[in-house]
Amino acid sequence: MTLQRTAPPRPSWRDRVRDPGWGLIFVLPMLVLFVIFRFVPSLGALGMSFTDYRLSGDFSFVGAENYRRLIEDDLFFDSLRVTLLYALMYVPLTLVVSLGTATMLHHVVRGRGLFRGLLFLPYVTSFVMAGIIWIWIYDSNGLANGLLERVGLGPVPFLTGNQAMVLGSLAIVSVWKSFGYSMLILLAGLKNIPEDVIEAATLDGAGAWAKFRRITLPLLRPVIFFVLVIETIVAFQVFDTIYVMTGGGPARASYGLVYMLYDQGFKFFDFGYAATIGVMLFLVVLVISLVQRYVLDRENT
Amino acid sequence: MTTLTAPPAPAATSPAGTGRRRRRRSGANLWLTVLLILASVFTVVPFVAVIVLAVTPEGAQTIPQRLPDEVTLDNLSAVLSASSFLRWTLNSFIYSIVSVVVILLTAAMAGYAFARKRFPGSNALMWSFLATLMVPAQATLIPMFVLVSRMEGVNTFWGLIVPTLANSQAVFLMRQFIKGLPDDLFDAAKIDGAGEWTVFWRLVLPLTKPVLATLGIFVFLWHWNDFLWPLVVAQTDDMRTLTVGLSTLNAETIARARIMASAAISVIPCLVIFGVLQRYLVNSIATTGLKG
Numbered sequence: 322m323t324l325q326r327t328a329p330p331r332p333s334w335r336d337r338v339r340d341p342g343w344g345l346i347f348v349l350p351m352l353v354l355f356v357i358f359r360f361v362p363s364l365g366a367l368g369m370s371f372t373d374y375r376l377s378g379d380f381s382f383v384g385a386e387n388y389r390r391l392i393e394d395d396l397f398f399d400s401l402r403v404t405l406l407y408a409l410m411y412v413p414l415t416l417v418v419s420l421g422t423a424t425m426l427h428h429v430v431r432g433r434g435l436f437r438g439l440l441f442l443p444y445v446t447s448f449v450m451a452g453i454i455w456i457w458i459y460d461s462n463g464l465a466n467g468l469l470e471r472v473g474l475g476p477v478p479f480l481t482g483n484q485a486m487v488l489g490s491l492a493i494v495s496v497w498k499s500f501g502y503s504m505l506i507l508l509a510g511l512k513n514i515p516e517d518v519i520e521a522a523t524l525d526g527a528g529a530w531a532k533f534r535r536i537t538l539p540l541l542r543p544v545i546f547f548v549l550v551i552e553t554i555v556a557f558q559v560f561d562t563i564y565v566m567t568g569g570g571p572a573r574a575s576y577g578l579v580y581m582l583y584d585q586g587f588k589f590f591d592f593g594y595a596a597t598i599g600v601m602l603f604l605v606v607l608v609i610s611l612v613q614r615y616v617l618d619r620e621n622t
Numbered sequence: 623m624t625t626l627t628a629p630p631a632p633a634a635t636s637p638a639g640t641g642r643r644r645r646r647r648s649g650a651n652l653w654l655t656v657l658l659i660l661a662s663v664f665t666v667v668p669f670v671a672v673i674v675l676a677v678t679p680e681g682a683q684t685i686p687q688r689l690p691d692e693v694t695l696d697n698l699s700a701v702l703s704a705s706s707f708l709r710w711t712l713n714s715f716i717y718s719i720v721s722v723v724v725i726l727l728t729a730a731m732a733g734y735a736f737a738r739k740r741f742p743g744s745n746a747l748m749w750s751f752l753a754t755l756m757v758p759a760q761a762t763l764i765p766m767f768v769l770v771s772r773m774e775g776v777n778t779f780w781g782l783i784v785p786t787l788a789n790s791q792a793v794f795l796m797r798q799f800i801k802g803l804p805d806d807l808f809d810a811a812k813i814d815g816a817g818e819w820t821v822f823w824r825l826v827l828p829l830t831k832p833v834l835a836t837l838g839i840f841v842f843l844w845h846w847n848d849f850l851w852p853l854v855v856a857q858t859d860d861m862r863t864l865t866v867g868l869s870t871l872n873a874e875t876i877a878r879a880r881i882m883a884s885a886a887i888s889v890i891p892c893l894v895i896f897g898v899l900q901r902y903l904v905n906s907i908a909t910t911g912l913k914g
Contacts, residue, residue: 343818344739348747351732354788358766359754365765374768422661429654438900439662442669445892445903447847449865453872453885454668457675464671467686497665502907509908529650558758561849565869579760579850586764587854599761606758 366603369596376590387597397598399573400581403488407577408556411492415552416545418496419503424533426504427511437508444501451498452565456480459490480567484574487567491575494562499555503548510544511537543620550613554606578602669889675882697883706859707884710867713782714888717852717863718845720783722838725792730834733796734826738808748797751790760850767854777861786851792837795910799833800826836906839899846892864888 370387374380391397422440426433443451458464459479466476479490514537522532538545560579563569569576569584576584579602586595671685677693678684701707735741736748766785767776775781807829811821827834852863862870868888871881896903906912 342741344735344741344744346818347731347735347739347822348741348744350728351751351788351793352747354728354784355751355754355790357769358785358788359757359762359790360750362762362765362769363754363757365769366762369765369768378768378772418661422658425654425658425661428651429658430651431655432658434901436658436662437904438896440658440665441900441904442896443665445843445896446889447849447865447892449847449849449868450885450889451668453868453881454672456872457671457878457882458668462686464667464686497668501665505904505907506911554758558760560760561865564849564853565872582760582763583850583854586767592764592768596764599764603757603761606761607756610756 366596366599369593370600372593374592374596376592380593383593387594390594391597391601396573396576396581397601400576400578403484403574403576404557404559404578406484407488407492407559407575408553410489411495411556411559412549412552414492414496415500415503416548419500419548420507420545422500423504423507423511424537426508437505440504441501443498446498448495448498448561449565451494452562455490455494455497455562456566481571487571487574491559491562491566494566495556495559503552506548507541507544510541514540543617546613546616550609553609557602557605557609578605672882672886672889675879676886678879680877680879697877697879698887701880701883701887706862706867707887709860710862710864711888713856713862714846714864715891716779717782717848718842720779721786721845722841724783724787725789725841726834726838728787729789729792729796729837730800730827730830731822732793733798733800734822736793736797737800748794751793754788754790763850763854766851770855776855777858779861782852782855782861782863785855786845786848789841791912792841795833795837795912796830799830803829833910836902836910836912839895839903839906840912842895843892 369380371382371384372380373383373386426437426440429436456463460466461476461478465479469475469477478486480487518536518540519532522536527535558579559577560583563575563577563580564583567575569580578598582595582598582602585591585598674685674690676697677695678690679692679694679696682690682692684690732751736744770776770781770785773781775784807825808821811825816824847865848863849865849869852866853869856862856866859867865888868881868884871884
């Protein structure tokens with residue numbers, strides 16, 4: 322690294338005067354991108370929700386008509402219920418699987434790196450890829466039913482059964498694809514627990530389960546909470562697997578919130594209405610984040 | 623290899639209590655290993671299944687009933703010789719690599735400005751960047767699409783790429799890292815009379831190499847695996863990315879072996895990244911919390 326020594330040192334006051342300009346110059350490219358593709362669309366979503374914007378680009382202001390329509394739309398409440406049900410399956414399952422695997426990785430003596438890698442593997446694929454594989458696994462001639470057949474159980478209609486069955490099947494695919502992230506976050510949390518605390522409990526004769534429940538879990542609480550919030554937000558944004566695996570079906574059993582947004586926008590080209598659903602999605606995520614803030618603030622005081 | 627147990631400790635030199643504890647521990651460890659093997663089977667078997675299905679001749683008996691009698695590369699070569707598959711792959715590479723290059727450069731510049739420069743409104747600006755994290759991409763999908771289509775960006779590369787470049791996680795990560803660099807380096811460069819661009823190119827970029835590499839991997843994975851935005855903005859076959867293309871294959875009545883062969887090929891770049899950079903990727907999630 323050779324820096325040019327030709328120019329004489331400039332007085333520092335000139336630098337300070339020049340700094341404002343340079344700061345703006347360096348931030349400018351990202352600023353332009355943010356203004357056009359983040360700030361404008363965010364306000365645009367709100368603005369569009371008060372119009373009947375159509376594909377042609379024609380629109381007129383309709384006041385709160387979209388919101389009135391939304392709260393009278395059974396489809397919307399069904400999609401909200403579908404998403405909530407899905408989240409209620411996906412979030413606890415992710416937490417159990419990632420906490421379980423993180424704890425095992427933390428304690429295993431040999432092959433930790435190998436196991437960590439193998440468990441993390443699905444995280445680098447896409448939900449589309451995951452969906453394509455799992456369609457086959459769930460197929461009546463697929464892996465899951467093939468294994469069930471061995472133990473004498475009939476074919477299970479994973480993706481064509483009732484709502485709980487379909488949403489549970491979709492939740493498992495998402496857990497498979499993405500629990501590796503939460504696992505690594507929790508593993509880092511486990512590593513931060515001071516060893517002498519655990520040692521002290523061991524000397525006091527505490528068993529493995531008691532140590533986990535009374536020491537590890539309480540000390541890990543902030544990390545667990547972080548994982549819960551992140552994964553809940555992710556659950557409310559579920560789309561890719563639904564699109565690839567069920568198309569919202571059967572009979573709208575997996576017609577989630579984002580799927581409804583896509584459907585209204587790009588099947589019916591009802592952009593004003595779809596934007597309104599987007600505003601609702603934002604509100605849901607906002608509430609989750611506010612709850613997070615509230616709980617964290619209460620814990621810190 | 624992983625099931626090898628530790629050589630037993632010489633009993634004579636260790637007190638009975640320790641010996642018992644060690645034996646209990648190695649018993650627990652065996653259970654841990656067994657459970658971890660089961661969990662790994664859960665994560666790895668679907669990948670193995672894709673590969674087996676991809677090399678099964680069309681219509682032949684295969685898993686889960688039995689392993690195929692013979693393997694064939696016909697499915698793979700059929701996929702590779704279908705012109706649209708290669709086109710989708712190329713599009714995915716363009717989408718991912720252009721995004722990586724531009725995001726790394728613009729985020730490093732913005733991060734440097736936020737970390738080392740004072741300018742009017744710099745704090746408010748940083749916070750407004752971060753605030754956009756609260757708005758899910760799906761919530762702004764419709765206005766984004768309207769905006770891009772009004773700018774005639776539908777079915778163009780710029781329409782696909784440029785709207786995804788405003789990345790607050792990237793800016794924030796760069797800012798944190800550059801803030802942590804020692805002040806002396808920047809003072810020394812100033813005293814040497816280095817201009818602003820020289821400082822950025824010769825000092826900031828080389829010093830942030832590790833974090834740029836981490837960010838680069840994540841941005842690549844995000845874009846390679848991205849689905850909803852390419853789905854709405856790339857509507858013609860020749861503009862589709864791999865994820866969108868795969869989803870259309872899946873909707874058509876194409877032989878399963880062919881679909882699986884496409885899926886197997888599409889995941890290769892990610893597996894290569896994973897194979898080469900696994901340790902790195904895994905550590906950086908723990909330290910930065912970057913989320914795909």
